Amino acid sequence: MIRVLLKLSSPALRAGLQALLASDKTIKVVNDSLDEENAVDVMITSTAFASRVSEVDSPSSAAILLLSDVLSLSKGDDQPHVEEMKRSSRVWGILPTDSSAEELTAAIHALSQGLIVGAPHLLFKSESSLIERGPLTERELEVLGLLSRGLANKQIAFELGISEHTVKFHVSSIYTKLDVTNRTEAVRAGLRGGWIAL
């Protein structure tokens, strides 16, 4: 079951999305039953709302952010915010607000598998790409260090107190930033690039 949190300021947009997602039985919108015990797999937020949310926010939202993959919906007239969000280490997907139910559910499934997803015109602007090569975030450096010790994703998740989903996202991001395709190459690149301490 993929747990989705709708972090949107507009009740109408929230209700509309909830209705769109209702047809996929593998997706559960957890807004109504959210409590401290719930882990959230995907948080859907708009650019306006997300730019105010940081990793050191209030305890409840900070916890969600840490456990969630952020799928952000951008309005056509919100383009300036998109670039700002692309620089955030929490954004792994961008879709326009008029996305269909199929595009939305496909994106949620892809994000829950550790993939990056988005409409091309929002992800790519001429030669730039969503995840730029380096620098690695603090968390990614931690994960890379644990990769260099030979730990599996599950073990890394345990060491850092995060979900295995989140570890997979960090590993994907590391691979992209270091331009590698597997752990061995990532560790080698990390050592040669000066990102792993010995």
Place this chain on the structure above:
Amino acid sequence: MSNPFTELSNGLTSAVEKGGASTVLVDARKRYPASGIAYAEDLVLTADHVVTRDDIKVILPDGKSLAATVAGRDAGSDLALLRLAEKALKPAKTSNDVKVGQLVLALGRPNTAGMQASWGIVTAISGPARTHRGGLLDEYISTETTPYPGFSGGPLVNTEGEVLGLNTSGLTQGSSLTIPAKVAWRIADELAKHGSVKRGYLGVRTQPVEIPEAARKSLKREQQSGLLVLWLEENGPAQKGGLFVGDTIVAVAGQPVSDPDDLFAALKSETVGKSVAVEVLRGGKPENVNVTVGERK
């Protein structure tokens, strides 16, 4: 007149019997079981990647089933040591005499039906090499043997049934290799004593850089590159020892260091807690800095 093929066949079956006497079944993961080698009377050496459950069972050659716990493990080398509830094993006899072209057998005991085996020759003895799990293997053996399901953790034996190494498919993607007995048993000794493999730690992040011609002359040896120190851990061993950002590390404990793998290899478990000489180029001139090596956590 004796039939050489019959003699060969008899020799192989005898090797399986001798090796099989110290090969056990390790039931420690969701899927099919794997194999293990008797390291001591109550300790089994196996592959770390086959141990994923807490409730572990080991089935002995005579069919007896015993509960086991993890006495130690090292993900980087893909080795784990299991402790049995009682002393019931016949420790394996090992040999370090491995040569390319040697006829060998890979043994496994992945089910209670008995031993399984495949044969081939040693195709290469290689290393050091970085593994899929991020560790660095000093040396490894490649063979033509077929790693059937459940063979990981089992032994590679010679025609006398002596264990030449531990087979595992957990260090390379899509193939199998053998960790030589001298490497595997050294790690097993540490796992038995400490539960893990200690690794030395300096607290530096580095990048390989070319050593300029003039500096190479002052080193009085032909060394093309060293490691430029980019970052020092605050109050880490290197900083406490007096290394600076901008130093180029060129040797540790007398061993030339040209890239991160050299540094990783130099920081062996026996260096932990000891003072080692770290040779650096500082301002183009060699200097020795004594650093007390920490432990990598």
